Amino acid sequence: MSNIQTVTDAEFEASVLKSEIPVLVDFWATWCGPCRMIAPIVEQIQVELGTKVKVMKMDIDENPATPMSLGIMSIPTVIIFKDGKPAERSVGYRPNMKGDLTAKLEALLV
Numbered sequence: 001m002s003n004i005q006t007v008t009d010a011e012f013e014a015s016v017l018k019s020e021i022p023v024l025v026d027f028w029a030t031w032c033g034p035c036r037m038i039a040p041i042v043e044q045i046q047v048e049l050g051t052k053v054k055v056m057k058m059d060i061d062e063n064p065a066t067p068m069s070l071g072i073m074s075i076p077t078v079i080i081f082k083d084g085k086p087a088e089r090s091v092g093y094r095p096n097m098k099g100d101l102t103a104k105l106e107a108l109l110v
Contacts, residue, residue, distance in 0.1 A: 003046075004026075004042065004043060004046055004055050004056065004057055005054070005055075005056045005057070006056065006057050006058065006059070007025065007056040007057070007058050007063075008058070008062070008063050009063040009064075009065040009066045012058075012063075012066045015054075015056065016054075016056065016081050017081065017084040018084065019054055019081070019084075021052065021053055021054060022052075022053045022054070022080055022081065022082045022087070022105055022108045022109065023053065023054040023055075023056060023080070023081045023082075024042070024045065024053060024054070024055045024056070024078060024079075024080050024081075024101065024105060025056050025057070025058055025078070025079050025080075025081065026038065026039075026042045026055075026056070026057045026058070026076065026078050027057075027058050027060050027067050027072055027075055027076065027077045027078070027079070028057060028058070028059060028060065028075055028076050029059060029060050029061050029075055030059070030061070032075050032076060034075075034076050034092060034093040035075055035076040037093045038076050038078070038093050038097060041097055041098045041101070042055060042057070042078070043055075044098060045098065045101055045102055045105070048102065049102070049105060049106075052105075052109055053105050053109070060072065060075060070086065074091060074092070076091070076092065076093065077089065077090070077091045078090045078101060080101070080104055080105060080108065082108045087104075087108055088101075088104045088108075
């Protein structure tokens, strides 16, 4: 796997909500097929945008509190946070997902 950081319930506020730059968080689980389909997309976004954004993954089985507080009902869910608030949310896998997420992240960098 790439160097995408994992984030836990305990680290979420400091790592995501207090980040100075936009953060894309991929909420996933090991048993989720579509989650495995978007993993390479998330990795490509991290490689392309590098230090301009943070890209993190959260296993919802190991860290149930944060997904529950965010109202995540199904996975995969990708949420882009800016200034401590969810700015964009994408649920499920879509063929054009990479371009869509990249465009949303780049718009938040302005």
